[in-house]
Amino acid sequence: MWFLWLSLLFVVIMFLPWTQNIRANGKVTALRPENRPQELNAFIPGRIVKWYVKEGDYVYKGDTLVQMAEVKTEYLDPNLTDQVGKQIVAKNLSAEAYRNKADAALVQMNAMREARDLKLSSIDNKIVQQRLKISSDSADLAAAENALLAYTRQIDAAQKMLDEGAMSMVEFEKRRVNYQNGKAKVNSLDNKLNQSKQELLNLKINRNEVVQDYSEKLAKTEGERFASISSATSTEADIAKLENQLSNYAVRRDFLYLLAPQSGQVTKAKKAGIGEIIKEGDMIIEIVPEINEKAVELYIKPMDLPLISVGQDIRFIFDGFPAIVFSGWPNSSYGTFGGQVAAIESNTDANGLFKILVVPDPEEGEWPEMLKIGGGARGIALLKDVPVYYELWRNINGFPPEYYQFKPDETKAKK
Incomplete structure (x- = not known):
């Protein structure tokens, strides 16, 4: 009887719907380029005279970060x-x-x-x-x-x-x-x-x-x-x-004082000490601005790129946030966050992967406020619903997922 009931349960499970998906790794970033980590470089060569901040400090736009002095002989005269x-x-x-x-x-x-x-x-x-x-x-x-x-x-x-x-x-x-x-x-x-x-x-x-x-x-x-x-x-x-x-x-003379171009947190002070010489264009410090619009960079294999389109739903698991994931049954998962594909780059990076940008899904809740730029994220792109037996057969034979083209919901399009 146990065997019969288990066999019947197995047959029923084989006919349950399974959502095909593509998994990809990425990291948290800002949607707009000006909100991403920014390196502050020296406009002119100089010598560090005074530090006004330290790593981890929060600064506002226009705050003085570093004071420098001239090192070139033609600019040393204070009464120039x-x-x-x-x-x-x-x-x-x-x-x-x-x-x-x-x-x-x-x-x-x-x-x-x-x-x-x-x-x-x-x-x-x-x-x-x-x-x-x-x-x-x-x-x-x-x-x-x-x-x-x-x-x-x-x-x-x-x-x-x-x-x-x-x-x-x-x-x-x-x-x-x-x-x-x-x-x-x-x-x-x-x-x-x-x-x-x-x-x-x-x-x-x-x-x-x-x-x-x-x-x-x-x-x-x-x-x-x-x-x-x-x-x-x-x-x-x-x-x-x-x-x-x-x-x-x-x-x-104004370039001798390095000012914060926008509000954010100071990180990665590459130069340190007093009297250290800085060349023109050298990085001095980095500022991480306040993130107004979060996004996630996902890196997709070229084979999976045709299955991704703008507006497609993506589920996320963020590092540091507990989650229970059933990839084939996304509605049964816990601790995942929704997103939508905002942009797809048409060129590969150094590793031969395509980068896509994913923004929060407006139909779901906001992403956690504690997310920081650079934090890890694992994305699950939801594709076509197929029976469980078909998905097992596909994986055993090494076939790719069914070709899937995202069609936006009419109610969402109207909204």
Whole structure:
């Protein structure tokens, strides 16, 4: 009878429903990257001067964690920013002097142009007067030449009359004196006309010399003006560079104090002691922020990945929390927690496994508040319901679970 009843019980058990599942190991993490453990690195090389916290302390955003001091020789001067500020003031005065020099050169150029115009106007007036004088001298020379022609005719007639005895020698000598005086006057007026023309030519040459002289002076002054403008521009560039350096020095001073970027617990102080040298980018300390949204990282084998989809139910056993698990009958298990797949990575890690992120199931209770980042978790992905005998047959033959594609509940989708 016992055998018959046990056989009947075994047959009944073989036909009971069994939930196929995939088991995977993982760890507790934060859903958002900014809530995960954060390494605080040194922005600049330095030397540790003072610690304001110790491992295990809870800090708030903006709290000072570590104070450092400079180790590079170019930043050791405690009055570095003041010295750079004085250089900026000196450069500003120099730039202002160059700008004033350029303005003075412009005023000087305008004065030179006015002086040149006045002098050219004076020379032009003299040229006009000289041309009038040349006209007058030309008219006098023409009149003297006409008089000389008359004297020439008279002397010729007087010579004939003297030869014929019709004119006395005295009268002839008078006419010859008039002829000589007329000829001398023509020569004198011709020389005077040539002298006037030469003076006109000299005035034109003088005008050209004035134009050339003032052009050279203006070009030289304009060159000095442009040189002053160039020097002022170069000095302003130096000022901008110094102001940039001053800002960088001020920001660099802030980097000597390592501040907490967010609230959390201090862990893993990699550097210790006073006076220890830190290189740029070295990890100093780690902060574990407050976890607002917990999640679990599970690592799935590539063979099981097609059976996992977003929104699928996952049961968890957390390290440190007692549980009684019946993997085939999840409703009969005790101490497990529900979750849903939130994301599936499309690339494997160094061990050839795919990572999935699982968040708490909103239909069930919250996960324990005592969960810490990095705590172990074992996940059970629930698949298709099959009879117990089929599951035994599948495991004996080494077949994979039935292909299962998660279909969300309509009521959950509506919610």
